[in-house]
Amino acid sequence: MKKFELIATAAMGLEAIVAKEVRSLGYECTVDNGKVHFKGDELAIARSNMWLRTADRIKIKVAEFKATTFDELFEKTKAVHWEDFLPENAEFPVSGKSVKSKLFSVSDCQAIVKKAIVNRVSSYYKKSGWLEENGARFKIEVSILKDIVTLTIDTSGHGLHRRGYRVGQGEAPIKETLAASLILLTNWTADRPFVDPFCGSGTLPIEAALIGQNIAPGFNREFISEEWDWMPSSIWDQVRTEAEDLANYDQPIEIIGSDIDHRMVKIAEENAFEAGLGDIITFKQMQVRDFTTMRENGVIVGNPPYGERLGDKPSVQRMYKEMGQAFEALDTWSIYMLTSDEEFETHYGKPATKKRKLFNGFIRTDYYQYWGRRKRD
Structure with missing residues (x-):
């Protein structure tokens, strides 16, 4: 070749x-x-x-x-x-x-x-x-x-973020490629709970499920190079067969997405079903301050409102404070938040273990990482 x-x-x-x-x-x-x-x-x-x-x-x-x-x-x-x-x-x-x-x-x-x-x-x-x-x-x-x-x-045609499962979205959706990146930057593995308290149209939970069950992100779409005569259909058949063989659909997984807006929760559920993952992701309407769990060693990943994107800054910063209070007891959980608010740590109430500069579209953001104390069973 x-x-x-x-x-x-x-x-x-x-x-x-x-x-x-x-x-x-x-x-x-x-x-x-x-x-x-x-x-x-x-x-x-x-x-x-x-x-x-x-x-x-x-x-x-x-x-x-x-x-x-x-x-x-x-x-x-x-x-x-x-x-x-x-x-x-x-x-x-x-x-x-x-x-x-x-x-x-x-x-x-x-x-x-x-x-x-x-x-x-x-x-x-x-x-x-x-x-x-x-x-x-x-x-x-x-x-x-x-x-x-x-x-x-x-060779791709539509950008690779177009996975083929998004039937609806909100005002400020995160790109699927960035969502996958945020998850791959965490210490999450499929045997641990995964929570997104700002799930919007469900992109982060869906990408986590795809990663957790090793489902190829391009499995549900087509590519422009499939039309080319020098790209034999047998190659695409081989790659799709490989993707099917490597997918671990039996991997038990616990993924929860929540959002304050019941309309977004419904859209997230529809997107998850379109991705074939509707039965393994739980979505619910909830404010982040109400989050509680008895589970340990989980991972929370969120793309909360920034103030400049949705809502006004004072209310968003108040929400950051409530989030910090709600998560304070989760010492075995690792928490990752993407926001452009440079005062996030002050309002959250705790300095990050690490932060990484990223861009959400054209918005410069920081990815604040709080690593939990790993408790062994």
Whole structure:
């Protein structure tokens, strides 16, 4: 099989987690800002799309070169062996971005790359005039950073956060990829209780259940590269069979999601059933200050209101204080909260064991981690 240079794109601050996932699939990788680079064949493309919980997309890096003029961009793009990827009827929209480069007009760069590819493919397939573009879709991106051009093809289609289970959502839903990252940053294992006291549309509990039962995040969706003639359907069949074989549906699991809004609880339940997990996640309407438990060694992960996102700051900070009081007795539980409020520890009433800077969309946040004292049975 042919080897490709692959890029798993990642949200800022999550690159190391994505890299750990890539390595767990058996591929060596290197980490860059917003990217994890690795090499693999067609099977690697399918497996990384199916299994990476925290990456945004999987792209093929087709070429990389320096260009400071439009002529140079055209000629170097045209020199790429596009026929290795694109059939003669391929549909290939070109998107673009340019940062700190002489070629700063993105629309012009897109047009030139498109023209160069058309020129190359037309010549190869001996077609005159414009190509039909009524076949499989190949999303090409020209990205220019400090005059270095990178040409990629997206293998995912919809972003990998689109798991296929979200039938409803609230005003400020957390992305599935970030939710999975928050869980993978904890010390939770499937034999311990997992609680999200701000569950909203249920993303964190659903992602925890997928992780706990080792269910591939891409199992319930399709990918743009499934349409490509050089990606045999047998590869996708193999990857889906592998995902089915590795899923541990019999793993006992205790996951609870609660929210103050009964409408969100209903949406969370609907999303969990869409994911096939409705029978193993418990959702209930409850305020965080009312949380109690007799269980030990559990993990609480929450994405509470920030004040700037939902509600007003004083009431949110009052809720942080009530939460700290409610959780005070849970000394064997580990607690993880994501918020942009820099005064969180003051209102919660306790300094975090550790905190990590992350971005929730464009909002800079901190992930406050409180590690519980592990009690052995």
